[in-house]
Amino acid sequence: MAKDYYKILGVSKDASADDIKKAYKNLAKKYHPDVSKESDAGEKFKDVNEAAAVLGNTDKRKRYDEYGTADPGLDQNFSGFDFREFSQGFDFDDIFDNFFSGFGGGSRGRNRRSRGRDLLYEESITLEDAATGTSKKIHLKGVGACEDCNGTGADGGEFMTCPSCDGSGRNIRSQRTPFGVFQMQTTCGTCQGHGQKPKSTCRSCKGDGKSRKDNVVEIKIPSGAYTGLRLRVEGAGESGDRGGDPGDLYVQITVQEHSTFERHNDDLVIERSISFTTAILGGELDVPTLDGTKTLKIPQGTQPGTILKLRGAGMPSIRGGVGDLLVKLSVEIPKKVNKKQEELLRDFDSASRKKGWFG
Ligand SMILES: [Zn+2]
Ligand SMILES: [Zn+2]
Incomplete structure (x- = not known):
């Protein structure tokens, strides 16, 4: 479960940025480990900072309101806390910056x-x-x-130790405050915390x-x-x-x-029609494949809707093997017949009925 940041800061869900800042300042003062006598002050101080880091940042607050967490890393592990982002959203007084020395911000790797x-x-x-x-x-x-x-x-890939921070990547400043002397660490601006800077800047880039x-x-x-x-x-x-x-x-x-083939995983599917006589008598049908035309055998008595398979004429599988080409057949019935054809069909029909084929 994510922590209830509003509860931690003691503010309502519609608290303004100012309310949050004020609540944060009071609680940070109260729980700062250097000031507070309470045994769990450190834990509370961490919670308060975590809550303010989220609610004090417009984007994070929005995410938190919507999803109950500002980001997974923050929810599960407080070390994911990016203090620099925090301070951008919040604009603290100097004295409050001091609270943060010693956790989060200072340890950026050189x-x-x-x-x-x-x-x-x-x-x-x-x-x-x-x-x-x-x-x-x-x-x-x-x-x-x-x-x-x-x-x-860096020109020639050559670096030198940063003169501003002597290679530590940080500038440390001490400041006296009502709560004692705090050391404040900031990332060295000359080397952006790297501790080294190019001897001379590469001209190409x-x-x-x-x-x-x-x-x-x-x-x-x-x-x-x-x-x-x-x-x-x-x-x-x-x-x-x-x-x-x-x-x-x-x-x-x-x-x-594709204009001709429909792909179903590794199989390719096409639809073709055959004449009713081919359906009855059987025959051959030329079908397109990715490797050119192939001839398909139509068996006698093929029914409309029959799907014939041309093995290995489908798509190769990325895991090896090849799919099939599936040919879905429809049967074409002629709309007109001539006299002779009609006679033949009537003969066929009566012979079939005598045998009881058509019910
Ligand atoms: Zn530096
Ligand atoms: Zn370059």
Whole structure:
């Protein structure tokens, strides 16, 4: 169960941002572990901050109101708390910033290289291409790593220790407050907390590490591909920060409708009509397949709606094996017959009735 953040802050569901801020300030003061004498103050302080982090942020509050949680990571594990996001939504006084030193914000890893984002691309192919398998070139703009600096943003990939923070990635400031002296940690603005900065900025990418060129990725679409199939091209997504690992590219396949064949998993289905005489006497029927025309045997006495199977003339399965071609037959009855045909049919009819064939 998610925590009731409104209850924790003691505000109503329609509390304004100001109400929340006020309630938060009072409770944060009350439960701050350096101030409070209560034994569970630390726990309460954490809850209060967690509640304010959600309700103090318009987006998170909306999500929380709708789904009962601001995000899964926050609900299950408080370490997912992103303090920077919190403070953006809330605009605290300096003194309240101090409360947060020591949890959440300060421990951002130095030299952290973040992985690039995954990308999703949609590719539409014909049924014929899905049957044989094919390859496609996908052009992605500005997602690869800069070739000149390997995505690091530093000329020659060379870094130096950040002079502003001496490589710690943090600036620490002490401040005297009514509650005592607090140390306040902020992320170093010069190196964004990495602790290192480029000796000189890469000229090709101006330091962002992203390639300006089109990235052409060739993907192999396997035989038997179907609509909804998702292929992953490892490392073909957006390049990571500072030479971090790239994300992956996902290619989602749509197989276009075909004018002749309807696909049912690995089988292909077509509808054909035969004459009533072929239905009675049997015969042959030419049918289209993905490999050209094939001849299908029609047995004597074929009924309307019969489905005949041409084994192995369907779609190859992505897991191996091949489906069948299913031919659904309808029977055509001539609307007119000539005199001679009518005579023959009447003879056929009376002979059949004598034998009791037609009830
Ligand atoms: Zn620095
Ligand atoms: Zn570069």
